[in-house]
Amino acid sequence: MTSQKQRFGNWLKHSISAKMITVGFLILILLIPLGFVSDLIRERGFRQAEVIQEINSKWGGQVIINGPILKIPYQQYVEEKIFNESTKTYMINQKAVRQHAYFFPNNLEIGSDVSTKPLERGIYESVVFSAASTINGKFASPSFTEIELKDGDILWDKATVLFKVSNLKGIRNTVNIKLGDTEYTLNPKFDNSYMNTLESGFVKNLDELQEKPMGFESEITINGSTSLQFVPIGKETLVSMNSNWHSPSFNGNFLPETEGKEISDKGFTAKWKVLETNRRFGQSFFDQLPDLNEFSFGTEFLIPVDDYQKTERTSKYGLMIIGLTLLVFLLIQISSKIHIHPFQYLMIGLALVMFYTLLISISEHKNYLFAYLISGASVVTLITVYSRTILKSNKFTLLILGSMLGLYTFILVIIQIEDYALLVGSIGLFVILSIIMFTSRKIDWAGASISD
Template sequence: MEERKGKFGYWLRNSISARMIVVGFLLVVLLIPLEFVKSLIYERSSRQVEVVREINNKWGNEVIISGPILKIPYKTIEKTEHFNSDTKKYETRTETITNIAYIFPDDLNVEADVNTLERNRAIYKSVVFTADMNVSGTFPKIDLSEKDIPLSDILWEKATVVIQTTNIKGIRSNMEVQLNDSALALNPKFTKDYLNTIQSQVIPEFETKAKQAMPFSFTIKVNGSERLQFIPIGKESKVSMTSNWHSPSFNGNFLPIEDSKTITKEGFNADWEVYQINRQFEQVFYNTLPNLTHFAFGADLIIPVDEYQKSERTAKYGFLVIGLTFLVFLMIQIGSKIYIHPFQYVLIGLALVLFYTLLISISEHSSFLKAYLISASAVMLLITVYSKIVFKEMKFPILIAFSLSSLYGFIYVIIQLENYALLVGSVGLFVILAIIMFASRKLDWK
């Protein structure tokens, strides 16, 4: 039995194949704690999303504004034939039905001043905003002749103005619309649609006002988060947005006019111009008002850099880091005839896995760059000092320190890239493979 143990120990210490098998097995085993680290990153990222959602719900969610819109009831007469079983004759019945015409403005001008604030809960951050908006424009002269609706069938005394938004809870001002010389108070109206409706009182003397173009204006102050968007319901819609947020992401169906867009560290300015010809809906709808949110445009106002996403991308290279580090140690072991115990490989591998827990924990309290530098430096120092103890000289620990610093630097460059990450990563791996092939050319593999 002792003879067998002695043979196995001799084979393990002197066979290159045995060392490679053991190192490969340890590499696979270390994938288990690496997966635990990835699960931890996912858990912390999910917790961040949950906390940000809670903050945004209390302050106010995304804001989409559509309006103002004229809501004009009109009556139609429907005639139906009914068979009278008593008289054995068909009788004509008439019924008056009330329908609705929704009329969009000819001109819509929006000036939005958006002030952003950072809200913290423990270590998590969210960006919220307060938008002060001035809206003005002109409604056209009322003409429903395209539907053969005579003026006498319009219920002028029931006409109102409606505004739609996704975020009634966030409104922080009394709302009223100035239509010609009338100030119309606005109140919420129950609806099950995605856009909530705010409706005015009936428009006084509307029949007289409707004989010519009608200017309107209103102001609104609203709290929101994540994004601010507008639906271009005017024949000519112009939106100007000014904010102190330094990294907006313009979104939606329409982008700002390129010459009008300026982004600095102090904030941004952007202007949009959208015409009826640019979008696929008409200026008048009958009976139902469709959901036009997919025509909305505006800006996302969010923290652009997610430290958890960067940590997750870094952890995906964990297998590469551990594998290449083990390969360096194995090549040194083969070339120098110094025996490295499998348990020492395990300790080195655990130190490399610990890098990712350090990275995520430090990045929650500092910038990702600082967290990366501190974590990489700590792990490199630990492994370098440990290598000095194992190899009893400095040239090999210096080689290992250089290899680790190059590897961590290479991975940091990759995760900062977006469009060229795959290209740079592929070229980098090709160079690493070429270096390993060149370095191993004189090793005695027997």
């Protein structure tokens, strides 16, 4: 029995297969703390999203503006059967039902100046904006020919002008609209429609609109976050947007024109032109105004890639870093006959896992690059000093230092270049595999030594 234990111990100590199995098993074990670290990163990212959502909700959320819209009531008649008990017959009675027609502008021009700024709560930061928009254009003479009404059934004196706004809480000025030569104040109106409604009182000078197009002017200043969008309800809609935000994301149903778009470190300028033929609805609706938000367009104001996203992407390379680093130690052990205990492999692996906890904790207070450099330098220094005590060779210690610096530099480059990350990563892994293959071919796997 003793001799069998001795043979098994010698096999574990001297067999290359045993060493490779041991290192492979340790790598699998290290996946457990690496998984815990990944969960921690995701949890902190979710916490950031919750705090940002809370900040945005108090300042003002996503902003969608739809208007101005001319709302004109009209009467339609429906037949109603009434049973007469005395004659035992039905009488036909016509009942007047009030409906509403909605007419969009013939021309709509919107100029919006958007000023962004960061809002902080603790270690978290959100980007919010204040948009000052000037809205002007012309209404054409409304046409009811589609539903064939009598002139007396159109209630011109009950007409109003309304805006649909997604976020009333963010409005910072009294919203007025100048229609022709008369100015009207728009006030909130409770209804069950898809967005909040601002509506004027009765329009007094609508008779002028029946003879010729009538111009309008309005201004609205609104606080918001995430995005600013407009619904293209004009027969021709022109929108221009200027902002100090340096990395906009143009979203929605329409993109800005290439010629009018400029983006720099100081901000951006964008222009849109949308015609009636570019969308799937006309210039008027009768009875109900549908939800047109799906046709909106504008700009999204978000931090492109935050530190939590970069840290999470970095952690996905954790298995590769741990595997390649322990593989270098294994190749040194096999080629030099230096004995490295499994406990020492485990300590090296745990130090590599600690890199990610350092990275997430430091990046919450500093930027990602600073956190990466500090965390990487700390772990590389720790493992290099530790390997010097194990390997007792300057040559192998420098090899460990060089390989780790190369690995961490390689990962940093991949994280920074998002567009070419897959290409650079694939080429880098191919080069690393080639180096390992050509290095390991010199190993005498039977005698566990380097061949000349």
